[in-house]
Amino acid sequence: xxxxxxxxxxxxxxxxxxxxxxxxxxxxxxxxxxxxxxxxxxxxxxxxxxxxxxxxxxxxxxxxxxxxxxxxxxxxxxxxxxxxxxxxxxxxxxxxxxxxxxxxxxxxxxxxxxxxxxxxxxxxxxxxxxxxxxxxxxxxxxxxxxxxxxxxxxxxxxxxxxxxxxxxxxxxxxxxxxxxxxxxxxxxxxxxxxxxxxxxxxxxxxxxxxxxxxxxxxxxxxxxxxxxxxxxxxxxxxxxxxxxxxxxxxxxx
Numbered sequence: 347x348x349x350x351x352x353x354x355x356x357x358x359x360x361x362x363x364x365x366x367x368x369x370x371x372x373x374x375x376x377x378x379x380x381x382x383x384x385x386x387x388x389x390x391x392x393x394x395x396x397x398x399x400x401x402x403x404x405x406x407x408x409x410x411x412x413x414x415x416x417x418x419x420x421x422x423x424x425x426x427x428x429x430x431x432x433x434x435x436x437x438x439x440x441x442x443x444x445x446x447x448x449x450x451x452x453x454x455x456x457x458x459x460x461x462x463x464x465x466x467x468x469x470x471x472x473x474x475x476x477x478x479x480x481x482x483x484x485x486x487x488x489x490x491x492x493x494x495x496x497x498x499x500x501x502x503x504x505x506x507x508x509x510x511x512x513x514x515x516x517x518x519x520x521x522x523x524x525x526x527x528x529x530x531x532x533x534x535x536x537x538x539x540x541x542x543x544x545x546x547x548x549x550x551x552x553x554x555x556x557x558x559x560x561x562x563x564x565x566x567x568x569x570x571x572x573x574x575x576x577x578x579x580x581x582x583x584x585x586x587x588x589x590x591x592x593x594x595x596x597x598x599x
Contacts, residue, residue, distance in 0.1 A: 347378060348448070349455035354379040354430035356421030358414050359438030363390040367398035369436065372444045378402065381424045382438070383417040386410055391438070414506075415529025419520050426515055434509045442507040446549040450509045453545035460514040460542040463500070464507035464549035472551045487531065487569060494577040495534035496584075497544050503531055507549050514542045527565060528572045535580040539587070 347353065355377050359366050366382070373380055380403045384392045395405050406420060418435055425433035432454055436442040446464065453459035466472050472481070484504045491503035508530075517540035524532035537544065 358417030362438040413526030415525035459545035468548035496538035
C-alpha cells in the first residue's frame with residue numbers, strides 16, 4: 347500500500363525469459379499485487395515468472411498472442427476485479443526502474459491526476475543511453491500524439507511506465523482500445539474523452555540489450571493511420587457527450 351492506496355503492478359511479457367525473473371524480484375514491497383500477463387510467449391517466460399513469483403504474484407497466460415495492448419488490458423481488468431486503487435504498468439523486460447515507482451504514484455496520491463505517465467525526456471541520461479532510432483521515433487510519435495490524444499503537453503507518448511486509477515479505468519471502454527503497438531497513443535485519446543487528468547514525471551531510461559519496439563519502416567505509416575483514426579474517434583466520442591477539449595482541465599497538461 348502507498349499513501350493509503352492499494353497498488354497493483356501489471357507486467358505484460360512476451361518472450362522475456364532473460365528479464366522477467368529479475369523484474370519480478372525488484373518490485374517494491376509496498377506493492378500489494380503483481381499481475382503478470384504472459385502473452386503466449388514461445389520461450390520460458392512463464393516458467394521463469396513462476397520461479398520468481400512471491401505471494402503477491404498472479405500469472406495469467408494468453409492462449410494466443412494479443413499484443414502489448416491486449417496484455418495490458420487483461421492486466422487492467424484483473425486489477426479492477428481485485429478492487430485495486432491504482433494499476434501501474436511495468437514492462438517484463440526490466441526497462442522501468444523500480445526506484446521511480448513512488449514518484450509515479452505521488453500525483454495520484456495527492457489527488458492531482460488520474461493517469462500518470464513516465465517522461466524519459468526529462469532525464470539527463472536519455473540522450474546518451476537511448477538508441478538513436480528509438481529516440482527519433484519516440485519524438486516523432488509524441489508530436490503526432492499531442493494532436494490525436496487531445497493532450498498538447500504530452501512529451502513521451504511511447505513510455506510504458508504508467509499509473510492509472512480504478513475510477514479512470516471504469517470510465518473507459520477497454521474493449522475498444524487498440525491492442526497492439528500504438529496502444530499507449532490510443533489509450534491517451536480514450537483518457538481524454540473520459541475527462542481524465544494527466545501528469546508526467548521524470549523516469550530513468552533503462553537499456554541493457556532489450557530489443558527496440560520501433561522499426562521506422564514498419565511503424566511510421568501504420569501508426570500515422572492509427573493516430574488519424576484515434577483522433578477521429580476521440581472527436582466523435584467527445585461530440586456525442588457534448589464535451590470539447592477546451593472544457594477538459596487535463597487537456598492543457
